[in-house]
Amino acid sequence: VASFDLMNHHFINIKSDMSGEKTGLKPGFYDQLYPGKTEILARREKSIQTSTSVAENYFSGTTTWYLRKNHIFYSFGNKGALLNLLKDRKKELRQYINTNQIEFRDNPEEAMVKIVSFYDHLTN
Numbered sequence: 001v002a003s004f005d006l007m008n009h010h011f012i013n014i015k016s017d018m019s020g021e022k023t024g025l026k027p028g029f030y031d032q033l034y035p036g037k038t039e040i041l042a043r044r045e046k047s048i049q050t051s052t053s054v055a056e057n058y059f060s061g062t063t064t065w066y067l068r069k070n071h072i073f074y075s076f077g078n079k080g081a082l083l084n085l086l087k088d089r090k091k092e093l094r095q096y097i098n099t100n101q102i103e104f105r106d107n108p109e110e111a112m113v114k115i116v117s118f119y120d121h122l123t124n
Contacts, residue, residue: 003032010035024073025066034113036120038086039068042109065112079104082112089122 003012011029030041043064050057066073067085076082079097083090096102096118097111104111 033109034116036117038116038120040112040116041066086119089119092122093119
């Protein structure tokens with residue numbers, strides 16, 4: 001399966017060697033948050049954790065975000081790291097974020113999509 005859609009999310013299958021390019025990503029399905037020239041992917045993983053004080057299991061989830069720029073994937077974890085990856089237009093992006101009152105903390109994935117979409121618009 002190359003890709004599928006589930007609950008308004010588009011997932012793509014990343015293989016260890018995509019079209020001859022080294023991705024540096026673990027093989028598996030990634031949530032494609034933004035499919036533009038500069039792409040954003042999210043890797044969501046869940047693991048079962050066991051509490052030692054109480055005989056109880058619970059799920060622990062992590063999300064890792066990736067930016068694909070010039071056919072290279074970069075991992076990032078916050079707005080500052082994303083802006084550093086887009087440093088060639090950092091000043092314009094900061095103005096865009098301030099003017100449009102984009103809050104990374106409130107909804108990081110929506111903020112990422114807006115920022116990277118504007119970046120693609122600037123570099124087109």
